[in-house]
Amino acid sequence: MKIIYTDVLIIGGGLAGLRVATGVKERGHDAVVLTLVPPKRSHSAAAQGGMQASLANSKMGEGDNEDVHFSDTIKGSDWGADQMVARMFTHCAPKAIRELAHWGVPWSRVKKGDREAIINAKKVTITEKEDAHGLITARDFGGTKKWRTCYTSDGTGHSMLFAMDNKAHEDKVEIHERQEAIALIHNDGRCYGAVSRNLMTGELTAYISKATTIATGGYGRIYSVSTNAVICEGIGQAIALESGVATLGNMEAIQFHPTAIVPVGILTTEGCRGDGGLLLDKDGYRFMPDYEPDKKELASRDVVSRRMTEHMRKGKGVKSRYGDHLWLDITILGREHIEKNLREVKEICESFLGIDPAVDWIPVRPTQHYSMGGIRTKYTGESQTLKGLYSCGEAACWDMHGFNRLGGNSVSETVVSGMLVAEYISDFCDSKDSDIKIHSSTIEQFVKKEQDKIDELLNKENGEDAYKLRRRMEEIMMEDVGIFRNGDDLKKAVDELEELLKRSKNIEVFRSKSKAANPALVNAYRTQKMLKVALTVAQGAYLRTESRGAHSREDYPKRDDANWLKRTITSWEDENQTLPTVTYEEIDISTMELPPGFRGYGKDLTEHHKYTKVRQEIVDEKVKELQEKGATRFEIQDALMPFIDKLPKKYQGINERLGENV
Numbered sequence: 001m002k003i004i005y006t007d008v009l010i011i012g013g014g015l016a017g018l019r020v021a022t023g024v025k026e027r028g029h030d031a032v033v034l035t036l037v038p039p040k041r042s043h044s045a046a047a048q049g050g051m052q053a054s055l056a057n058s059k060m061g062e063g064d065n066e067d068v069h070f071s072d073t074i075k076g077s078d079w080g081a082d083q084m085v086a087r088m089f090t091h092c093a094p095k096a097i098r099e100l101a102h103w104g105v106p107w108s109r110v111k112k113g114d115r116e117a118i119i120n121a122k123k124v125t126i127t128e129k130e131d132a133h134g135l136i137t138a139r140d141f142g143g144t145k146k147w148r149t150c151y152t153s154d155g156t157g158h159s160m161l162f163a164m165d166n167k168a169h170e171d172k173v174e175i176h177e178r179q180e181a182i183a184l185i186h187n188d189g190r191c192y193g194a195v196s197r198n199l200m201t202g203e204l205t206a207y208i209s210k211a212t213t214i215a216t217g218g219y220g221r222i223y224s225v226s227t228n229a230v231i232c233e234g235i236g237q238a239i240a241l242e243s244g245v246a247t248l249g250n251m252e253a254i255q256f257h258p259t260a261i262v263p264v265g266i267l268t269t270e271g272c273r274g275d276g277g278l279l280l281d282k283d284g285y286r287f288m289p290d291y292e293p294d295k296k297e298l299a300s301r302d303v304v305s306r307r308m309t310e311h312m313r314k315g316k317g318v319k320s321r322y323g324d325h326l327w328l329d330i331t332i333l334g335r336e337h338i339e340k341n342l343r344e345v346k347e348i349c350e351s352f353l354g355i356d357p358a359v360d361w362i363p364v365r366p367t368q369h370y371s372m373g374g375i376r377t378k379y380t381g382e383s384q385t386l387k388g389l390y391s392c393g394e395a396a397c398w399d400m401h402g403f404n405r406l407g408g409n410s411v412s413e414t415v416v417s418g419m420l421v422a423e424y425i426s427d428f429c430d431s432k433d434s435d436i437k438i439h440s441s442t443i444e445q446f447v448k449k450e451q452d453k454i455d456e457l458l459n460k461e462n463g464e465d466a467y468k469l470r471r472r473m474e475e476i477m478m479e480d481v482g483i484f485r486n487g488d489d490l491k492k493a494v495d496e497l498e499e500l501l502k503r504s505k506n507i508e509v510f511r512s513k514s515k516a517a518n519p520a521l522v523n524a525y526r527t528q529k530m531l532k533v534a535l536t537v538a539q540g541a542y543l544r545t546e547s548r549g550a551h552s553r554e555d556y557p558k559r560d561d562a563n564w565l566k567r568t569i570t571s572w573e574d575e576n577q578t579l580p581t582v583t584y585e586e587i588d589i590s591t592m593e594l595p596p597g598f599r600g601y602g603k604d605l606t607e608h609h610k611y612t613k614v615r616q617e618i619v620d621e622k623v624k625e626l627q628e629k630g631a632t633r634f635e636i637q638d639a640l641m642p643f644i645d646k647l648p649k650k651y652q653g654i655n656e657r658l659g660e661n662v
Contacts, residue, residue, distance in 0.1 A: 001444050002205045005436075006032040006174070007429050009193050009209035011181045011236060014042035015157070015414035016393025017215035018164045021173040023422020029429050032207060034179040034196055036231050039165045043217050043229035044414065047157025048269035048344055050139060050149035051415075052408035053093035056657045057110050057135040059126050064146035065657065066090045067633060071594060073406060076143045076300050078549035078559060079596040080250065080372075080402025080567070080587070085379050087593070087643040089400045089409075089416050094655045096415045097136065097150055104163040107136040108151050108341075118276025118332055120296065121286070132658055139341075140274040141407040143300035149408040154269050154344045157411055164415075179205075180235070182525065184212065184243045184389065185438070185446045191246075191389035192438045194239070195450045199522065202515035204451055206443045210434040211425045213381075213390040214240060215418070218371035222534045224474035226368040227260050227267040236395045238529035240375045241536070241580070246386040247571045249376035249397030249585070251533070252540035255405055255550045256483050257369030258304040263322035264352055265367045268345050270407040273297040275341060277330040279308065280361065281316040284327070292601060302404045302550040303601045305366035309483050318363065327361040334358070366483055370394065370410060372401040372550065373537070376569060376585075379646055381421030385571075388434070390425055392417035399567065403549025423648040457524050458515065463508030466524040469500050473527075473534050476500075481538050486554045490542035497538055498578050501531040536570040536580045543582055544568060547605070561596050561609040565589070589615045593641035 008024045010017045013035030021031040035042070056064040069090040074081055101107055112133035114125050119140075141149040152159040168175065181194040185206060193208040219234025220226035240246040258279070259268045273279070278286050279297050291307040292299040299307070308326055311317070317324030330338060330345070335358040338346055342357070349357045375391035376384050377398055383389040392398065393414045400413060428434050480493035507524045515521070546560035547553045565587045570580040589595060595615040598604040619640060626636045634654065638644065644652050654662050 001447055002203065003440070003443060004032065004205060004207050006030050006207065006209050008211045008213065008425055009034065009207045010213045010215060011194060012215035012217065012393070012395065013037070013039035013175060014044035014215065014217060014393065015161055015164055015411070016395070016418045017213065018168045018173070019415050019418025020213050020215060020392060020422045020425065022167050022171050023419055024426050024429070025171040025173055027422070027426035029426055031173050033173060033175045034181055034194070034207065035175060035177055036180055036199065038177055039168070039175060040162060042161060043232055044161045045158045046227070046229060046267065047411045048154040048267065049141065049271035049274065050151035050156045050408045051097060051160070051411040052141070052148050052406065053097040053150055053412060054090065054146070054148050055094055055097070055136055055138065055150065056146070056660070057132050058137045058147055059128050060140065060147035061138050062659070064148050065660070066655065067637065068145055069093070069148060072144045073400065073409060074594045075599050076404055076406040077402025078404055078599060079561070079565070080253070080399070080548055082379070082399045083592050083594065083641060084643045084646065085398050086400045087641065088379065088420065088647055089413060091647070091655070092416045092420065092651050093412050095651055096412065096419060099419070100160060100163060100415065101136065103167050105159050106152055108153065110135050110137045121276070121278060121332065129658070139271055140298060141270055142273070142295070142298045142304065143406045149274065151271065153340065154271050154342045160411065160415070181239060183446060183450050184239050185443060186243055186245060186386060187438050187442055189245060190387045192436060195447050200517050202518070204447050206447050208436060208438070208443065210429045210436060211388055211390060213392065213421065213425065214375055214395050215391065215393045216395045218394040219533050220368050220371065222473060222477050222530050222537065223368040224478040225265040227257055227265055228368070233526055233530055234533040235526060235529055237374055238533050240383070240389065240391070241532055241570070241572045242529070242575065243386060244571070244573045244575070246383045246389055247376045247569050248536055249373055249399060249567050249569055250403065250540070251373035251536040251570055252544060252551055252568060253372035253403045253549060254368060254481070254537065255301055255370040255372060256305040256366040257301060258308055258366050259328050259364040260367035260369070261348065261353060262320065262325040262363040262365055266348055266352060267369065268328060268348065268362060268364060269342070270301070272328060272330050272342060272345060275337065276333055277328055278332065280327040280329050281311060282318045283316070287311050287316065294600065299601055300404055300599070301407060302552070305483055306552060308366055312365070320363065325363045325365040328364045329361045330357050331359060331361070370405055372403060372405055373397050376567070380424035381417065382424065390421055392421045397567070403551055420648065420651070423650070453525065454515065454521065457507060457509050457521060458513050460506065460508040463506045464503050465510060466504070466507045466520070466527040469504055469507070470523065470527045470530065473497060473500055473531055477534055477537070481541055484552055484554050485541055487542065490538060493538045494535065494542050494579070497531060497535050501535060501578055504528045504531055532572060532580070539580055539582060540568040540570060558605040558607045560607040561612065562607045565596065565609055591641065593619070593637065595619060
């Protein structure tokens with residue numbers, strides 16, 4: 001048995017994982033990163049549009065601050081987010097983006113003087129201030145009051161990831177590539193690392209650590225069409241679930257991005273619409289103002305996706321051999337703008353569609369894009385139920401997104417949560433609580449159990465084909481657990497997924513019986529895990545009889561705060577059970593800085609909680625009282641919902657902005 005010891009084990013080599021690794025290294029702790037692919041090939045590189053941070057440098061961002069960003073984030077979440085975590089995030093985002101600039105991210109910058117932009121299909125002139133010249137600029141994104149999405153052309157994730165990977169190498173972070181964590185090692189409610197499989201040799205290794213972090217991204221590949229990379233299969237969430245101790249939160253909260261190209265599902269950034277692009281139907285008609293006259297194409301992502309789907313259901317979609325779609329028109333922006341600020345979009349259109357987006361409209365439709373759910377954590381990033389296990393980024397339910405994420409907040413979350421969680425992990429590693437107290441015989445049992453599972457798969461005869469089971473799972477999720485959901489379809493999905501899970505216990509590895517470099521074997525054990533993740537999504541969606549954010553029930557169209565202002569918590573205590581255990585975590589209105597209200601889209605279908613009005617009156621009264629005393633916005637915020645003391649001291653300082661005297 002091979003055992004590798006380290007202070008901190010990080011599973012996942014994208015932005016979140018690398019930021020944790022560099023953070024703990026700077027605090028003097030050793031770190032090992034396990035990654036399926038070289039870090040620079042992680043899915044973080046696919047993020048195009050930008051990173052939200054309330055810098056307020058550009059003319060269209062003037063007046064922005066943490067308060068506005070916080071309000072946008074909570075409304076975007078449809079009041080499903082943890083408001084204290086959202087405050088921590090919006091406070092630290094400006095610090096994170098400046099840190100990234102220091103590490104080499106070439107953020108697009110403000111240029112003084114006049115410039116032309118397209119706003120609401122009209123060409124306007126924006127005059128940038130002279131004292132803002134050279135500072136980090138921002139573009140417009142959906143669901144925001146101010147332009148705060150900072151960017152590097154449309155390759156933001158790419159440039160961030162390369163800078164972050166370079167920083168990790170500079171800090172001498174140990175990175176083990178082509179390693180896949182297939183089980184957590186835990187004992188007496190404490191996580192001690194993971195069993196990892198070398199994808200090339202098939203060798204199993206036990207990685208033992210004081211703290212273990214899962215930063216493996218989302219689980220979009222349980223759907224047949226997704227903007228996610230093929231490695232985003234939810235294995236991080238699955239191994240946490242299979243521990244029988246760690247829990248997952250809000251797994252039914254799945255975001256569909258409005259503008260993925262047809263048929264392959266590759267993303268065209270929200271920056272296309274943020275920069276002035278339009279959505280058109282089969283007649284070339286701009287339909288979004290009819291549905292959302294205020295925000296139009298820049299309503300929140302869940303709203304735009306539903307409106308597009310509604311419009312296609314009315315027969316206004318463009319017919320194609322791949323199904324109906326709509327058009328995204330960015331020709332209005334002009335070739336110069338596209339080739340400078342939307343280069344990746346242009347290359348994607350040329351390579352996968354054979355069109356020039358400066359001349360041709362882009363065929364798009366909503367496609368699975370992001371997972372708001374994940375490993376349920378405390379504000380420190382530590383699992384609520386398994387000590388020593390941490391998670392951050394898209395893999396986690398931290399929970400700053402609630403039931404819908406704003407564009408640009410995910411890329412921002414990866415580095416913000418990564419830098420904060422690194423500090424909390426380091427504090428843990430500095431304490432006696434992190435002492436490793438696990439016998440080698442226990443470690444050996446975990447390794448043997450995983451080896452036995454692999455051997456069973458390879459030795460099985462006359463069994464099930466994992467590829468067929470997986471394809472059917474993907475179809476079920478796309479057909480029955482999609483943008484619009486209803487009880488009958490969800491029940492059918494749960495029943496069939498449960499049957500697929502039972503059948504997966506009898507999988508046979510066809511084509512090759514090799515233990516090394518065997519894609520069929522990898523697909524076999526991943527399919528078993530993915531089916532459990534799919535069941536947490538479908539079961540959670542079936543049981544949640546309301547509509548909130550991206551979870552839209554046609555048979556329960558109201559947001560029901562009276563009964564459903566709570567997070568869905570799923571666990572899998574017994575490996576032989578065929579459905580997840582579902583419980584709930586109440587979201588306490590009495591602690592909210594921003595009590596539940598109307599998001600501002602369509603009709604207000606909210607069933608309000610009896611305490612909402614009471615809390616709103618308390619908030620209003622306190623704000624009025626403090627304003628009369630001449631309190632600053634910081635003092636008012638602290639009186640409503642203190643959070644600064646939860647942050648590491650190094651990140652507690654006030655953010656400075658042009659024109660704001662702090």
